[in-house]
Amino acid sequence: MEIVIINSSPRKNGNTAQLCDAFIKGAMQTLPKPKVTTVFLNDLKFKGCQSCFACKLKDSKRYGKCSLNDELSPILSAVNKADCLVLAxxxxxxxxxxxxxxxxxxxxxSLGSYEVGYRSLAPKEVIVVTIYTMNTTIEYSPVGAMDNVDAFLGHIFSTPRRLCAYNTYQFQDYSKYVVDVFDETEKLKYRDKEFPKDLLRAYDLGRDIATRL
Ligand SMILES: Cc1cc2nc3c(=O)[nH]c(=O)nc-3n(C[C@H](O)[C@H](O)[C@H](O)COP(=O)(O)O)c2cc1C
Structure with a gap:
């Protein structure tokens, strides 16, 4: 059973990474030895889609596959074979x-076809989890953007389970930076009270997802 965690934060010990770690711990509670591959996208040299349309070619072996060859290529293959994808x-x-x-x-x-009904070309159904972390409180969170991502992943693989952490602590030491718009004391209070709950939710989610693998 393989879980592939894609963390797009450049901070390897940031809020997003901590939630991913809690998720893994939860999964390991249920499955003692899951194969977990954690990918920090920031470590990879890769490009976004180059619009070459090789993935849409008729009668081609490249149909449904991304033809770009860079450090993301093996990761895309791993996601296609995984049982669970976590995008954080x-x-x-x-x-x-x-x-x-x-x-x-x-x-x-590459996996979203232009066939009638926009059939997904994913080789298998993958359980998907999305984790989003943000500075803002829930009221101003970009629900539309998260809905879009979840809708695409849902169409390709399966409807994601979503976990959001709001009002995250951004700087190690707020006093070193010009930050007039956030009250450091309030931020700290929120982090100490709410972030442990976010971590627990990530842990529970990992445990829950692992029962389905
Ligand atoms: C370039 C940049 C842009 C950001 N834009 C937003 C934003 O639009 N809304 C928001 O809520 N937080 C924003 N943030 C804050 C981060 O989303 C937040 O601190 C997040 O938890 C960081 O995750 P990390 O600790 O894993 O790196 C931004 C941070 C950076 C560096």
């Missing part, structure tokens, strides 16, 4: 960040 992204400019977007272009465009 921080919200940048009210959307998933650019590496998550480039990953999604490559994954979803």
């Amino acid at each position: 992204s921080p919200i940048y400019l009210m959307d998933v960040n650019s590496s998550a977007k480039a990953f999604l272009e490559r994954l979803c465009f």
